[in-house]
Amino acid sequence: MRWRITDAKDYLQAKDYIDTAVIPLISIRVNNHFKMAAEKGEFTQLLSEELERQLKGRVYLLPPYTYVDRNEITVQGLKDLREELITEFPHVVLLTSDESWRAEDALGNMIVTPSVPLEHLNDSLKRKILDERTAEILNVLLQLWSTS
Numbered sequence: 001m002r003w004r005i006t007d008a009k010d011y012l013q014a015k016d017y018i019d020t021a022v023i024p025l026i027s028i029r030v031n032n033h034f035k036m037a038a039e040k041g042e043f044t045q046l047l048s049e050e051l052e053r054q055l056k057g058r059v060y061l062l063p064p065y066t067y068v069d070r071n072e073i074t075v076q077g078l079k080d081l082r083e084e085l086i087t088e089f090p091h092v093v094l095l096t097s098d099e100s101w102r103a104e105d106a107l108g109n110m111i112v113t114p115s116v117p118l119e120h121l122n123d124s125l126k127r128k129i130l131d132e133r134t135a136e137i138l139n140v141l142l143q144l145w146s147t148s
Helices: 005-014 031-054 072-086 123-146
Strands: 020-027 059-061 065-067 091-096 109-112
Touching: 020 031, 020 072, 020 123, 031 059, 031 091, 031 123, 065 072, 072 091, 091 123, 109 123
Parallel strands: 020 059, 020 065, 020 091, 091 109
Antiparallel strands: none
């Protein structure tokens, strides 16, 4: 399910089964980091969409949380968002390809996965890479769900 009215209606009818909110974290950078930020953002977005597709009915994909820098204001905004969501979703998972979040443990469930430059790959190879990464994330989520 995604952040759109039709899915919101469906969520309200089936919310007992949808216990996980997924929030993609995407950095917006320009100058020397423009291409790398776009690559990581695209990979994170594609991965989160694939995760939602495979786990439809169990996860709710929220819009990407975009930021310029990982700083106190960004972290506080994510904490506030998490607090808002935790009232509806027992599990709130942040998904990113930005390695700078790897050391952040104050936000709860954070999955940091290295991006793969997809621009020059054919569609079947892109699909294979996304499937492999999605499987890794599924294992993390299964562990999360089994401990609650």
